Amino acid sequence: MSRHNCIFLVLAIVGATNLAIGQESRVIDKVVAVVGSNIILQSEIEMQYAQYLAQGNKADEDFKCYILQQQLTQKLLAQQAAIDSIEVSESEVDDQINARLRYMANQAGGQERLERFLNRSLLQYKEEMRPSIYEQMKAGKMRQNIVSGIDVTPLEVKRYFESLEKDSLPYFSTEVEVGEVVVYPQLTREEKQRFRDRAEELRKQVVEGADFATVARLYSEDKGSAAYGGDLGFHTRDMMVKEFTAVAFRLKPGEISPVFESEFGFHFLQVLERRGEEVHTRHILIQIKPTSASLDRAKAHIDSIYGQVVDKKLDFYTAATLYSDNKETKYNGGMLLNMENQQGRTTLIPIEKLDASIFTAIDTLQPGQYSRPAQFTDHTGKTGYRFTYLKSRTPPHQANLEQDFAKIKEAALDDKINRRLSEWFESRRKVTFISINEAYRQCDELKIWLTGEEQ
Incomplete structure (x- = not known):
């Protein structure tokens, strides 16, 4: 089954990132679909398509059909979540946004690089993301409600396996x-001492006026951050090892820590900025070698x-x-x-x-x-x-119940979940007003969303 034709692949990625990459859409906005009281704009499709291209994928205008299918699915789930009074708290949304921004900042090489890439501050971008993330999370909770409690018995697994075409059974390596x-x-304390001494020497250089970022680029043995002057970006208490966190959250902005040891070696760090329960640090690491x-x-x-x-x-x-x-x-x-x-x-x-x-x-x-x-x-x-x-x-063998029960059970459970979701979507589509712009009515992925008159 192709990804474009399988609505349930869409459901599996309802919670996937739908972030713009900072490029302003040049398309004059228009409504491309309506789901109940919710609309989907062309700009939403264009932003997600821009992200798709930014991930290294080849240009494929047909992929916009898939994006719209994803949006229709999300809107329908979120609309039902509102009817069923399924709530997502502000703190849940904040946690999700912060986690995504931390990931993006790490990928970009720090907060400043990410902000240049986005062409806006993270605070501004965070607010732009909020409505979309809120809707995604409500849709995700609705989906969980629909499929919660579903399981399969051994007899159901056996019946599922027996229903499969024998010529199409998978072959496992x-x-x-x-x-x-x-x-x-x-290492003993004495064996470690020369590594601590090296870290102390570099700290002394920084305290006496050497540029922290330059020293980090030249001498830090944390390859992931050295190229960025030791910058680790913003992080929460649970993102670093306990020794690092204990030091980082005691310091004030601008302060340089003493040398301390963690499982990675000897560090010293500087706090650049505090923001609520997040701290922006940079560090220099000397690894302990056996x-x-x-x-x-x-x-x-x-x-x-x-x-x-x-x-x-x-x-x-x-x-x-x-x-x-x-x-x-x-x-x-x-x-x-x-x-x-x-x-x-x-x-x-x-x-x-x-x-x-x-x-x-x-x-x-x-x-x-x-x-x-x-x-x-x-x-x-x-x-x-x-x-x-x-x-x-x-x-290597062809799938059989004796050797592959766990895998077949997983497939049977997926099938049961998909059937439950299919039944739910079919019932909701029949009682929900759905309209799709003429420009998208030829998409094969969207035929299932159209009424007989629209097709």
């Missing part, structure tokens, strides 16, 4: 369940854990929970999770989605076996030691 125990080197002695200690530690697991003196899940330094996996008993599963996280991971180093480690293992501890570098650049556990390997 090899999937694996993989666990890991990770140990990072721990010494040969700390690496030797880490290797001895993981060898000991590995030996206990292989000798069955300690089961793998307990070992991971007690000793692994990877916070993302240790509380899952060391098991890696497939985060792309929409209905819930699962330990079954398509082999092509594995990190290359993990794939190499398990490639020759049989289920139940462990790879020997080996040094590796994680996605943040930290060096450590790891051994992996291959719990299971499912060979």
Whole structure:
């Protein structure tokens, strides 16, 4: 089913960003559709189309049909939300807007860069966004109300699977369940001292008059912010590690912090601006790099854990929970999770989605076996030691209930939700005045919204 023909793909992205990119529309505004008492303007379509182009997509005038379909869906949901007295608070809207602006600022390289890109202040842009975000959130809550409580029984899953054309059943690639125990080197205070001394030296330069941004560009080891003079933009208390937050929210604008340690290394920061529960900071980071002695200690530690697991003196899940330094996996008993599963996280991971180093480690293992501890570098650049556990390997196969019940259940649930939504939209369209401008009546995506006379 194509995205242009599937109204339920629209529903899935009702909460997606509908932000203008700061370019003023040159089109003289006109009403392109009416849904009940709500109108959709050409300028709304043009702004979203401009965003579509800004994301690197090729020009496609037909995509405007899809945008209008999305808007019709949102208006109908929001209108029913108003009838059903579904409310969205100002604080909920503020939180959503602030989260989106933080993301945009990070992508743009800071607040000032984003404001130049938008050609307006964030405060002005925030107010321009508010009506659209409010409507999106009301529509999203309405959708949740419609589908809340929907579930499928094992019998419904079986019936759904049996209703599928056998020739069209999906073919799944090899999937694996993989666990890991990770140990990072721990430095003594004496081993860390030279890194703290380096951070103290750079702080002294800044305090004595050196330009903070220049020092950050030259020497900060936070690659994400160094190019921008260490600027981290605005952030709330929950966006940074606790050590950073504790320091940042104690300082006044203009103040420079002492050097402090976090899991990333030694920092010092400067507060540039405070705005309610947000603070605008810049920082300089010196990373703590492992010494040969700390690496030797880490290797001895993981060898000991590995030996206990292989000798069955300690089961793998307990070992991971007690000793692994990877916070993302240790509380899952060391098991890696497939985060792309929409209905819930699962330990079954398509082999092509594995990190290359993990794939190499398990490639020759049989289920139940462990790879020997080996040094590796994680996605943040930290060096450590790891051994992996291959719990299971499912060979490529066509979908079947025995091996793929969880996936088939997910598809059956999606189908049931879509049918519920289809029934709801059909009933609402019949009793809602909907009019679409002549210029859009030839869109295939919009045929379902037109009455027999309009078609």
